[in-house]
Amino acid sequence: MKPLPKLVLVDDSLYAAQAKIYPREIEGRFARLRTIAVFALLGVFYLFPWLRWDGRQAVLFDLPARKFYIFGLTFWPQDFFWLAWLLIIAGVSLFFVTALAGRLWCGYACPQTVWTEVFLWIERACEGRRNQRIKLDAAPWNTEKLLRKGAKQLLWIGFAAWTGFTFVGFFTPITDLARETVHFTLSGWETFWIVFYGFATYGNAGFLREQVCKYMCPYARFQSAMFDKDTLIVSYDVARGELRGARKRNADPKALGLGDCVDCDACVQVCPTGIDIRDGLQIECIACASCIDACDAVMDKMGYARGLVGYTTENLRAGKPLRLLRLRTLLYGGLLAFLLGTFVWGVAHRAPLIVEVLRDRNALYRRSADGAIENSYTVKLVNKTQAAQRVRLTVVDDPRVTIADRSDVALPPGEVTSVPLTLRAVSPDFSGMVRIKLAARDDASGVAATQTAQFFVPEKP
Amino acid sequence: MNRIVPAPVDRETNDRLALAGAIAWPSFFAAGVATMVFFALIDPDELFNAAWPHILLPREFAYTLGFFVFWTATLGASSFTALLLRRPKDAQP
Ligand code: SF4
Numbered sequence A: 001m002k003p004l005p006k007l008v009l010v011d012d013s014l015y016a017a018q019a020k021i022y023p024r025e026i027e028g029r030f031a032r033l034r035t036i037a038v039f040a041l042l043g044v045f046y047l048f049p050w051l052r053w054d055g056r057q058a059v060l061f062d063l064p065a066r067k068f069y070i071f072g073l074t075f076w077p078q079d080f081f082w083l084a085w086l087l088i089i090a091g092v093s094l095f096f097v098t099a100l101a102g103r104l105w106c107g108y109a110c111p112q113t114v115w116t117e118v119f120l121w122i123e124r125a126c127e128g129r130r131n132q133r134i135k136l137d138a139a140p141w142n143t144e145k146l147l148r149k150g151a152k153q154l155l156w157i158g159f160a161a162w163t164g165f166t167f168v169g170f171f172t173p174i175t176d177l178a179r180e181t182v183h184f185t186l187s188g189w190e191t192f193w194i195v196f197y198g199f200a201t202y203g204n205a206g207f208l209r210e211q212v213c214k215y216m217c218p219y220a221r222f223q224s225a226m227f228d229k230d231t232l233i234v235s236y237d238v239a240r241g242e243l244r245g246a247r248k249r250n251a252d253p254k255a256l257g258l259g260d261c262v263d264c265d266a267c268v269q270v271c272p273t274g275i276d277i278r279d280g281l282q283i284e285c286i287a288c289a290s291c292i293d294a295c296d297a298v299m300d301k302m303g304y305a306r307g308l309v310g311y312t313t314e315n316l317r318a319g320k321p322l323r324l325l326r327l328r329t330l331l332y333g334g335l336l337a338f339l340l341g342t343f344v345w346g347v348a349h350r351a352p353l354i355v356e357v358l359r360d361r362n363a364l365y366r367r368s369a370d371g372a373i374e375n376s377y378t379v380k381l382v383n384k385t386q387a388a389q390r391v392r393l394t395v396v397d398d399p400r401v402t403i404a405d406r407s408d409v410a411l412p413p414g415e416v417t418s419v420p421l422t423l424r425a426v427s428p429d430f431s432g433m434v435r436i437k438l439a440a441r442d443d444a445s446g447v448a449a450t451q452t453a454q455f456f457v458p459e460k461p
Numbered sequence B: 001m002n003r004i005v006p007a008p009v010d011r012e013t014n015d016r017l018a019l020a021g022a023i024a025w026p027s028f029f030a031a032g033v034a035t036m037v038f039f040a041l042i043d044p045d046e047l048f049n050a051a052w053p054h055i056l057l058p059r060e061f062a063y064t065l066g067f068f069v070f071w072t073a074t075l076g077a078s079s080f081t082a083l084l085l086r087r088p089k090d091a092q093p
C-alpha cells in the first residue's frame, strides 16, 4: 500500500511540494447544506441584475452615471462614506462569525468555494468520479479523453463567460449589455471586463482551487487570530479514534485494542485541500465539513456512532461546557450592532439636497460698469429625491453680498444640475475676502441645503 | 484496499504559481480598493476636463485606466517585496 503524498515542507522553500488534488465526491448533511448555499448565493448573483424596480434595474452600480441603485435606495458619490461603512460592517461581521463559528465563511459562502463547487460539478459530469478522473489524467490521449476534456473545457468557459457577463451587468444596465452581446456591439471596455472577470473565475475555480486558500487568501492567514477555545471547528476525536486500524465489520474493536477509526482514508480523499484532519487542526482546513460527511457515512456502515470527525470546539472536546457569551463575541457583537445601527440611521437621514459652490478660476473679482464688485461661480445642485424641486438661492445673513443674476433653479428628480451664479457687492466696506453662506431651498417641499463660499474684493491699502 | 495515487505536480511549477498568486491577488485587491476610494471622491470627467479639456474620455475608460494604473503600482510593490524576501541562496542562478 503506497501512502498518499502528504504536504511536505521542503527546506528552504516557502511552499510545499504538492500533488494535484482530486477531491472525492461526497454526499451527506453538510454537502447538502453547501449545495443549498451555492444555489442561494449564485442565484442572487445571476438573477439580481435582471430584477426591475421602479422601471429601472433593481441593483445597479451605474458607474458611467456615478449613481448606485440598490432596490429603493440610491447612493451618490457623496454617500461614499456609507458604502465604506458598509464594507466595515461586512468585515466586522466576518470577525464575529469567525469567532463564533470558525471558518463558516470558507466552507459555505466564499466565492472561491462556491464557484469551485460548480466547476467541480461540471468536472464530475464530464469526467466522472474521482478514480475515473485520476485514470483519465494518467491515460494517453485518445478520442474519449479528448471528448471528455473538451466538453469540460467548453462548459467551464461558457460558465465563466456567463459569470463575466453577469458581473459587468451589475455596473452597466444588463438588458443593454445583452442586446449589445447579441448584436456584437459591445464596447471595448465592456468586452474587456467580461473577459477579465470570466478569466479570473475560470482560473480560480477551475485551475487554482485550494491553492487560492493556501497561498493567496489573506483571510486564511489571519482567521486564527479570531479563534479561541470556544470557536466551532472541525476536529477528529483522538481519544475515541485511536488506535486507528483496519478491521472486519463485525470485529470487536476492544478485543483488538483498536479505537473507532478504521483508517479507511475516506476523510483524506474528500478533503479539497488535501490534508488529514486526524493530524489536528491545520491552517489549510477550510472547515468545509466534507470529512465529517465522509466519516459519518463510514461510521454508519460500521454501525458505530457518528461524530468521530465532527463540528465541535476545543473546550467541548476537553469535556468543558460551551460558552457562547465571552469577551470576544460580546465585543465583536456590540461593535457590529453599533455599526449597523449607525448605518441604518445615517442612510435614512441622508441629506436630500447637496449644494456645491465652485469658484470660477479666471479672475478673483470683476468690476462691473456701475462700480460694484462681482465674483462668478458654478453652483452644483444634487437633487437626491425622486421628485422635482424648485429651489431659491439666497445669501444667508450678509446683506453686503447679493445674487446678481438668478434666484430660482429647477431641479429634475435624481439629477445633478449645474448653474452659473454671479454674486455682487455694491459698495464693499471690507477688504480682501469674506466668507458667505449660500442657501438653496424649495419652500413647497422644505428641501434645503447650505454651503459656504469665498467672495473676493480688492484689498484696501 | 487498492489506493489510487495522483501523479505529483512538479515542485518548481507549483512554487512559481504560488508565488505569482501571492503577488497578484493582494495587489489586485489593494488596487481595487484604491480605485474605489479615488473615483468615489473624484469624478474623472472633472479631473480630465481640467487637465486636458480637448480630450474626450468616457468615464468607463477612465475607471478602467485608473484601476490598471493602481494595479501596476501595487503589483510593483508586491513584486519588490517578494524579491527582497527571497533568501540569497534562492536568488543564485
Ligand atoms: S481560505 Fe480564503 S479563499 Fe479559501 S475559502 Fe476561505 S476565504 Fe475563501
Ligand code: SF4
Pocket: A234, A267, A270, A271, A272, A273, A274, A275, A276, A277, A284, A285, A286, A287, A288, A289, A290, A291, A292
Ligand atoms: S480537513 Fe475536513 S473540513 Fe478541513 S478542509 Fe479537509 S475535508 Fe474540509
